[in-house]
Amino acid sequence: MDRLFGALGKQPPQHDSRTLRLAAYLTASLPAAPETALWNESVTDWQVLANDKFGDCVPVGALHLAQNWASYSGGRFVPTGEDAIEAYHRLNPGWSGAQDETDTGASMLAALTLWRKEGLAGHRISAFVACDPSDREHIKQAIALFGGAYIGLDLPRSCRDQDIWSVPEGGATGDGAKGSLGGHCVPVLAYTPRTLTCLTWGQLILLTWDFFTTYCDEAYAVLSPDWFDTTRRAPNGFDRDQLRRDLARL
Numbered sequence: 001m002d003r004l005f006g007a008l009g010k011q012p013p014q015h016d017s018r019t020l021r022l023a024a025y026l027t028a029s030l031p032a033a034p035e036t037a038l039w040n041e042s043v044t045d046w047q048v049l050a051n052d053k054f055g056d057c058v059p060v061g062a063l064h065l066a067q068n069w070a071s072y073s074g075g076r077f078v079p080t081g082e083d084a085i086e087a088y089h090r091l092n093p094g095w096s097g098a099q100d101e102t103d104t105g106a107s108m109l110a111a112l113t114l115w116r117k118e119g120l121a122g123h124r125i126s127a128f129v130a131c132d133p134s135d136r137e138h139i140k141q142a143i144a145l146f147g148g149a150y151i152g153l154d155l156p157r158s159c160r161d162q163d164i165w166s167v168p169e170g171g172a173t174g175d176g177a178k179g180s181l182g183g184h185c186v187p188v189l190a191y192t193p194r195t196l197t198c199l200t201w202g203q204l205i206l207l208t209w210d211f212f213t214t215y216c217d218e219a220y221a222v223l224s225p226d227w228f229d230t231t232r233r234a235p236n237g238f239d240r241d242q243l244r245r246d247l248a249r250l
Contacts, residue, residue, distance in 0.1 A: 005160060005201065006048060006051045006052040006053075006057075006200070006201035007051055007052065007054055007055045007056075007103075008055055008057060008105070008155065008181065008182035008183060008184045009051075009054070009055020009056060009057045009103070009105030009183070009184070009185070010057055010058055010106070010108060010152045010153075010182075010183035010185040011058075011104070011105045011106060011107045011183060012183065012217075013108070013152065013217055013218040014107050014108075014109040014110065015109075016109060019129075019130050020127070020128070020129040020130065021129060022129040022130065022131045022132075022138050022141070022142065022221050023132060023135075023138065024129075025129070026137070026138070026141060033137060033140035033141045033143075033144045034140075034144055035192070035193055036191065036192045036193070037140065037143050037191055038189075038190040038197075039068060039072065039143065039147045039148055039189045039235075040068075040189035040190040040197045040204055041190075042068065042071040042072050043067060043068055043071050046064065046199060046202045046203065046204075047078075047079070047080070047081070047202055048060075048081075048201055048202040049064075049079060049080070049081050049083070049084035049202075050081040050084050050085055050088075051084070051200075051201055052201060052202075054085070054088065054099065054103055055088075055103050055104070055105040056084050056085065056087070056088035056106070057105075057186070057200075058088075058105065058106040058107070058108055058111045058185045059084050059087035059088050059106065059111060059120060060185070061185040061187050061199075062087075062111055062112075062115055062120055062150065062187075063079035063083055063084055063087070063120060063121060063123075064079070064187050065147075065148050065150060065222065065224070066079070066120070066121070066224065068147065068187070068189060068199075069147050069148070069224055069226035069227040070226045072147060072227070072235040073227055073228055073235060075226060077121075077123065077226065079121055083120070085097075086121075087111075087114075087120045087121065088106065090114060091107070091110055091111055091114065092104060092105070092106050105183065108152050108185055108218055108220070109218075112125070112128045112150070112220060112222070115128075115222075116128065123224070124224075124225070125223060125224040125225075126223045126225060127222075127223045128150075128220045128221065128222045129220065130218070130219070130220055131149065131219040131220060131221055132219075133212070133213065133216040133218065136213070138221075139188070139191070139196075140191060141221070142219070142220070143188060143190065143196075145221070146221050146222060146223060146224075146227060147189075147227050147235070148187045148189045148222075149187070149188045149219055149220065149221060150185070150187055150219070150220045150221075150222050151185070151187070151198070151212075151216055151218065151219040151220070152183060152184070152185050152216065152217050152218040152219070153184045153185075153186065153216055153217070154178045154179040154215050154216075154217045155179070155180075155181040155182055155183070155184050155215060156172065156175060156176045156177055156178060156179075156180050156181055156215065157175040157176075157180045157181045158175040158176045159181065159211075160181065164205075164206045164207065164208065165205060165206070165207035165208070165211045166207070166208045166211050167208070167211050167214050172214055172215075178214070178215055183217075184200065186199060186200045187199050189204075191209075194209070195207060195208055196209065196212055
C-alpha cells in the first residue's frame, strides 16, 4: 500500500484542572514498563474513516483504539466512516459536512469527555488520565498497560517526505518547526527502545522517540471495557476488578 497523507484536525490542547494525571499513579512499587510492547499485530485491515477528506482525526484515533482493544480481548468492532463522521459532527457541531472553512477539527479533551460520558459508536471508556509527553516512562506505561496511548502531534512539514517520522537534521526549525504542518491525533499502539508505532490514515507508521518528545503536545492513557475479556482481564493480565477494589480503598 502506498503511503497516504490525509487531513489534519487536532485543535490545540485544552487544559482542565480536574483531569487526572498518570504521574499520581506511577508509584515506586509499580514495575518499570517493559523495553518493548507490541499491541499493533492483531488488526490487519485498518480503514481511513474519512480522514483522507475531513479533519476528523480526533474521533478516528479514538475509534481505532477501540477497534484494536476489541481485537485483542476476543471481541469484534470495526468502525466505519459513518461512525467517524457522526462523532465528528458531535464534536464540531458547526461543521457543514463538507471540505470547507467549518472543517476546523476537534479537541482531544472534548473527545475523551464525550467518549466517557456518552460513548462513540456505541463504545464508552471508563476513565482517562493525562500523561507527560516528555516522560518516556509515562508513554511506555500507557501503551504497555492499556493497549495504546491517545496522543496529539504538532506535526512539522518535514514528515511529509519521511517513511519513518524523525526530527530533521536541521532540528525543529523551518520545515521541521513544530506545527508547521498542523495538529494531528493518532493512537500509538507499540514501542521498542528505538521507535514507536502509530496508526494514521489507515496505515501503521514508525516514529522515533526523539520525534515523539519533540512534537507530541498531549497524551492520554485510556481505560476501556473493550480492553478486557469476559473474565475482566486484559490480554496482558491486567485485572479490572482488582483495580476497582484498589480504587475503592482510596
